Amino acid sequence: MQKTLKKYLPIFVLPTGVAFAISFLIPFVMGLYLSFTKFTTVTNTEWVGFSNYIRAFTADDNFVNALKFTVKFTIVSIITINVFAFILALLLTKSMKGTNLFRTVFFMPNLIGGIVLGYIWNLLINGVLAYFSVDITYDAKYGFWGLVILMNWQLIGYMMVIYIAGLQNIPNDLKEAAAIDGATNRQTLFKITIPMVMPSVTICTFLTLTNSFKLFDQNLALTAGAPAKETQMLALDIFNTFYGRTGWQGVGQAKAVIFFILVALIAFIQLRLTGRREVET
Amino acid sequence: MKKTKISSILTPPILTVLAVLFVIPILLVFINSFKSKFYIIGTPFELPDKETFVGLSNYIKGLSTSGFFEAFLRSVFITVGSVILIVICTSMTAWYITRVKTVFTKMLYYLFVFSMVVPFQMVMYTMTFTVTSLNLDNPVGIIFVYLGFGAGLSVFMLSGFVKSVPNEIEEAAMIDGCTPLQTFFRVVFPILKPTAITVAILNAMWIWNDYLLPYLILGTGQKTVPVAIQISMQGAYGSVDWGGFMAMLVLAIIPIIVFYLSSQKYIIKGVVAGAVKG
Secondary structure, X not given: OHHHHHOOHHHHHHHHHHHHHHHHHHHHHHHHHHOOEEEEEOOEEXXXXXXXXXXXXXXXXXXXXXXXXXXXXXXXXXXXXXXXXXXXXXXXXXXXXXXXXXXXHHHHHHHOOHHHHHHHHHHHHHHHHHHHOOOOOXXXXXXXXXXXXXXXXXXXXXXXXXXXXXXXXXXXXHHHHHHHOOOOHHHHHHHHHHHHOHHHHHHHHHHHHHXXXXXXXXXXXXXXXXXXXXXXXXXXXXHHHHHHOOOOHHHHHHHHHHHHHHHHHHHHHHHHHHHHHXXXX | OHHHHHHHHHHHHHHHHHHHHHHHHHHHHHHHOOEOHHHOOOOOOOOOOOOOEOOOHHHHHHHHHOOHHHHHHHHHHHHHHHHHHHHHHHHHHHHHHHHOOOHHHXXXXXXXXXXXXXXXXXXXXXXXXXXXXXXXXXXXXXXXXHHHHHHHHHHHHHHHHHHOOOOHHHHXXXXXXXXXXXXXXXXXXXXXXXXXXXXXXXXXXXXXXXXXXXXXXHOOOOOOHHHHHHHHHOOOOOOOOHHHHHHHHHHHHHHHHHHHHHOHHHHHHHHHHHHHHX
């Protein structure tokens, strides 16, 4: 079969391959190269070595601030989202009427696009803050917690569904055995339930991690970095470096490469961790 | 035992309160879309009354002036076109590179997997250049661009499924005289259908909601829904038509909710299956 099929390479692979090359592969290689050059257009470049990378950190505080803000936001999001999602999953797996309806409602925000989500919460948060005669751009902490709430609203339902699947996979005998041995509810939760859903915990942690770390649309729509770029996350800072200031495209591309390396590192760690868990269970 | 009883009595009301809290943001936009534009920002929690209620005028006036209907149709065209193209092309590619084992197909597979890790910001500037220099910067061309960006996840998921399918049926079809194309469309594709549905749902949601890619390629001249929403808030500070804006948000959400309620079983399953993307 392989032999006859082989001749059909142009039909089966070419359309996807060409599209992939044009929109991803070639731009990726060009991007790597351009991060070492000073350029205003892609065809007009001048090799400058690592100076873009140095400028990304030293020319101003934007990138470092964005990195700090992103890390802070990511950590808070991971903790809040996973704790709430896990509690919801626990509540919903206690056989009860209407479970499906709740699941439907909690999952829904996940499907709405980032820009729309950002403006929904912009309206809501500004509506609340109006009672104190301020708005979301008044102080960076409003923007920060606004983003955290938005992210919770968007991802809790998604993570909850994964946790529910994990919880339902726990064999009932284990819990029954624990009950017979006289374990309290708390003991059953910490000694049986949580260890048994660890694979789901790993998946959800990394899902919230990458989603929060790469956040762009929600950030743009909710605060657009205001006040004074204090709520600007990495992806938005990269965008603004590219398109906000002429002559800074090289620096923008260097920041993008650093961003890529960070994201790839996270993915790599995840692969190692989940791979190991699969062997264990 | 008393403890569990209390918690099981309390659970339904707690969940109900939470569910209401989850729906409120969406409801809020919906309610405000019927209010006059002067009574929205700052007082979104007030229900429309005689003075502030404007009926459907936000939907009619606000939307026709901002070119939202064209944007809506454009978004539908791009999403549907891209999803069809992605599902057909990537399932063909996935089948081929799983069944034909060469250095080239192996390398291609790893490149597709690799592309899932790379954030969009890494390629956005240079991609805009390649796409515009090939004159793909129009609503038809962008479908081809989406094929390139959707290829990673789609090929990865589909070839994972192909691996689990024994190839005896395909070989029998080929021996009976089917060409590879006939074999693919009559035998393989029907088997791939469950995964193809998942791939279609994931891509449809991503493309419908995508903002940055259409903004960079099509610009503000040929807006999609997310671009239209973002643009109407940008650069027009003070003169934003909040009424029309609320109507826009509602019309951007409604197709998603309808789609979700009509096939939520597939969607939840699909989104969770897509979690591998990470």
